Amino acid sequence: MRFDVLTLFPEMVEANFQYSIMKRAVEAGIITVNTINPRDYTENKHKKVDDTPYGGGAGMVLMPQPYVDAYEAVEKLENTCTIMLTPQGEVFNTKLCDEFSKYSQIILLCGHYEGFDERIREIIKPREVSIGDFVLTGGELPALCLIDSISRRLEGTLGKIESMEDDSFSDGLLEYPQYTKPRNFRGYKVPDVLLNGNHKEINEYRMQQKIERTKQRRPDLLS
Numbered sequence: 001m002r003f004d005v006l007t008l009f010p011e012m013v014e015a016n017f018q019y020s021i022m023k024r025a026v027e028a029g030i031i032t033v034n035t036i037n038p039r040d041y042t043e044n045k046h047k048k049v050d051d052t053p054y055g056g057g058a059g060m061v062l063m064p065q066p067y068v069d070a071y072e073a074v075e076k077l078e079n080t081c082t083i084m085l086t087p088q089g090e091v092f093n094t095k096l097c098d099e100f101s102k103y104s105q106i107i108l109l110c111g112h113y114e115g116f117d118e119r120i121r122e123i124i125k126p127r128e129v130s131i132g133d134f135v136l137t138g139g140e141l142p143a144l145c146l147i148d149s150i151s152r153r154l155e156g157t158l159g160k161i162e163s164m165e166d167d168s169f170s171d172g173l174l175e176y177p178q179y180t181k182p183r184n185f186r187g188y189k190v191p192d193v194l195l196n197g198n199h200k201e202i203n204e205y206r207m208q209q210k211i212e213r214t215k216q217r218r219p220d221l222l223s
């Protein structure tokens, strides 16, 4: 799967793929990540990418020319999806993640500090995605959240397929509590049911825990 990220701060994005599982996914050829800097596509001599808003108001607005030209310069594969990261977008979740993981290429448009000129939306017509009801200084972290969660669904990224099966949300419920050694830590003990080797009982206990946890923490998921 190929990700093309339009960003004014390519180093921020590239740094993420120098560590851990995302680094391994790149090395294994499961994902490719390219960055494109709209600043390299400016047509003005100061390489300006933003300007003051027409009609007045605080802040700056990203100009359409560098973004649209940078977008048009990206090589498009057959099965492509373009996503703009913005707090105004559809809120990201497992269902969207699953849907996005079926594309062979995702082009991500990141803003920084400021809004996009509306004509960027009108011309590119991207899907618009938010990672939650809060505002960040830029779209780079949201873009990395999407790439990370989509990539970990792709075959071969995680060590074992089971490590995804028990994820929170994979069956609409939160994950059950996990324990490892020691059996007794400062008097806090591992539940007996996990030690008796009876897998039917263990599965029942875990399902009960998942439902209980979801009821307490995220009743909205149960409905």
Ligand code: ADE
Residues within 6 Å of the ligand: 085, 086, 087, 129, 130, 131, 132, 133, 134, 135, 136, 137, 138, 139, 142
């Ligand atoms: N850019 C700034 N805040 C954002 C958010 N919550 N989701 C996606 N993109 C953003």
